[in-house]
Amino acid sequence: MAEGRLEAVRERVDADLEKLPNLWARRCGYVHLYGVSETAVLLAARRGLDTELAAVAGMLHDLATYKTGDPTGHAQASSHLARELLAEIGSFSQNEIELIATAIAHHSTKEKLHGPFDELLKDADVLQHRLHQARTDAPSTASRFHALVDELAFQ
Numbered sequence: 802m803a804e805g806r807l808e809a810v811r812e813r814v815d816a817d818l819e820k821l822p823n824l825w826a827r828r829c830g831y832v833h834l835y836g837v838s839e840t841a842v843l844l845a846a847r848r849g850l851d852t853e854l855a856a857v858a859g860m861l862h863d864l865a866t867y868k869t870g871d872p873t874g875h876a877q878a879s880s881h882l883a884r885e886l887l888a889e890i891g892s893f894s895q896n897e898i899e900l901i902a903t904a905i906a907h908h909s910t911k912e913k914l915h916g917p918f919d920e921l922l923k924d925a926d927v928l929q930h931r932l933h934q935a936r937t938d939a940p941s942t943a944s945r946f947h948a949l950v951d952e953l954a955f956q
C-alpha cells in the first residue's frame with residue numbers, strides 16, 4: 802500500500818466511490834476526481850503553488866455530488882466533507898485544511914475571481930472536463946479553457 806497523506810485521502814475517496822451502485826457512476830467518480838487531482842498538479846507546478854495540496858483539493862472537490870447523487874449545493878457540501886475528512890486523517894494543518902476547503906467552496910463560482918489556489922481548482926476542473934469530453938466547449942467555461950491552452954502552450 803502506498804503511504805502518505807495524499808494516498809490516505811485517495812483511500813477514503815475510493816471507499817466512498819466503491820459504494821456507488823453501478824459501474825457508470827463509479828467510472829464518472831474515478832475519472833473526474835483523479836483527473837482533476839492530476840490537472841491540479843499540472844497547474845500548481847506551472848503556477849508555483851503546492852502540488853500536494855492541489856492534488857488533495859482535486860480529489861475532494863466534488864465528493865458530495867458522488868456520495869449523494871445530487872449536485873445541488875455540492876461545492877459547500879463537498880467543502881464541509883473535506884474539512885471533516887482532512888481533520889480525521891490528522892496530518893493536515895488547520896491552514897492547509899482552510900486553503901483546501903475554501904477552494905472547494907468557491908469552485909462552482911467560475912464567473913468570479915478568487916485567490917490563486919481557488920482559481921487553480923476551478924481551472925483544473927474545467928481542464929479535466931474539457932479533456933474528457935474531447936470536443937464540447939461549454940460556453941460558460943470556454944474562455945477559461947482557451948486561457949489554459951495559452952498558459953500551458955510550449956513557447
Ligand SMILES: [Fe+2]
Pocket residue numbers: 833837862863926
Ligand atoms: Fe468537478
